[in-house]
Amino acid sequence: MKKFWKNFLNFKLSDFMEEYNKEIIDLVVARLQTLPEGVGVSIGSEGDYSKQELISHVEHRDAVGKKIIDAEMGFLRALKEGNFYGDLIGNLA
Amino acid sequence: MATLLATLPKHDQTTRCISAWAKKALDEARKKGFTVFELADKRACRREFESMVKKHKPAFVFLNGHGNAVAVGGNENKVLVQAGENENILKDTVTYALSCQSAKVLGEESVKAGARAYIGYKEDFIFLFDEEKRTRPEDDKLAGLFLEPSNQIAVSLIKGRTAHDSHLNGKKYFARNMQKMLTSQTSKADTTTLRYLYWNMSNLACHGDGNATV
Numbered sequence: 001m002k003k004f005w006k007n008f009l010n011f012k013l014s015d016f017m018e019e020y021n022k023e024i025i026d027l028v029v030a031r032l033q034t035l036p037e038g039v040g041v042s043i044g045s046e047g048d049y050s051k052q053e054l055i056s057h058v059e060h061r062d063a064v065g066k067k068i069i070d071a072e073m074g075f076l077r078a079l080k081e082g083n084f085y086g087d088l089i090g091n092l093a
Numbered sequence: 094m095a096t097l098l099a100t101l102p103k104h105d106q107t108t109r110c111i112s113a114w115a116k117k118a119l120d121e122a123r124k125k126g127f128t129v130f131e132l133a134d135k136r137a138c139r140r141e142f143e144s145m146v147k148k149h150k151p152a153f154v155f156l157n158g159h160g161n162a163v164a165v166g167g168n169e170n171k172v173l174v175q176a177g178e179n180e181n182i183l184k185d186t187v188t189y190a191l192s193c194q195s196a197k198v199l200g201e202e203s204v205k206a207g208a209r210a211y212i213g214y215k216e217d218f219i220f221l222f223d224e225e226k227r228t229r230p231e232d233d234k235l236a237g238l239f240l241e242p243s244n245q246i247a248v249s250l251i252k253g254r255t256a257h258d259s260h261l262n263g264k265k266y267f268a269r270n271m272q273k274m275l276t277s278q279t280s281k282a283d284t285t286t287l288r289y290l291y292w293n294m295s296n297l298a299c300h301g302d303g304n305a306t307v
């Protein structure tokens with residue numbers, strides 16, 4: 001029973017940390033700032049967005065914002081863990 | 094000669110853009126002798142789609158449109174194919190869906206229902222486009238960085254490559270475009286594509302018989 005609660009608490013904490021960590025939000029917003037003006041971003045059925053609209057969604061942590069956070073953090077993690085270049089070379093072969 | 098059925102909805106910017114680029118792959122199919130049927134605009138609806146599949150029994154179904162884990166839509170996002178409802182309409186076909194998330198559930202379910210192979214994306218397909226090219230999406234080189242690799246999947250199938258090889262070829266073209274961004278002088282807009290090219294490449298998946306051809 002103790003183990004269950006420990007796991008439950010850990011899961012919720014990690015979930016919370018992952019989704020609402022201000023550092024992550026700031027990092028994603030900083031990356032989105034590098035998008036040039038005059039460029040739209042299509043995110044499937046969610047629609048298409050300007051840079052400022054995307055930043056607003058990320059700051060509000062809504063469904064669109066979370067998708068962008070996933071994409072940005074996935075890319076950064078792949079860089080950090082070395083998977084990016086492995087995937088790149090692997091798929092070029 | 095094989096038959097290809099493509100859905101080409103155009104009710105918003107995303108569908109206008111992907112449908113305009115998909116037409117380039119359809120031109121290639123015609124050159125290769127395929128009989129090509131297009132369900133564009135309002136004809137991209139479930140009734141027409143099911144009727145065309147039953148009548149022409151296409152070997153290759155090329156779906157362009159919005160989607161989710163269990164379904165792919167057509168005009169105005171109305172469902173064309175949905176897991177648990179009519180996934181068996183894809184029986185005996187090789188399908189490529191340029192649509193969000195459909196490789197998550199619909200891909201596997203359609204294979205269980207008899208589809209030979211299903212190529213699609215496990216998450217949302219994300220792409221950048223040039224706002225100035227809104228009315229001429231086929232000339233949008235920025236969108237092309239994403240949609241050319243997508244077209245390569247269709248073109249590979251058209252050229253007789255297997256489903257598995259075609260999906261790998263799509264990944265290869267995403268990787269090639271990323272390599273270009275890393276190794277040549279490119280614009281800021283082009284460089285910012287890297288993250289989303291990587292996202293699409295990583296989420297491209299193939300279900301079913303990898304050796305299936307059209």
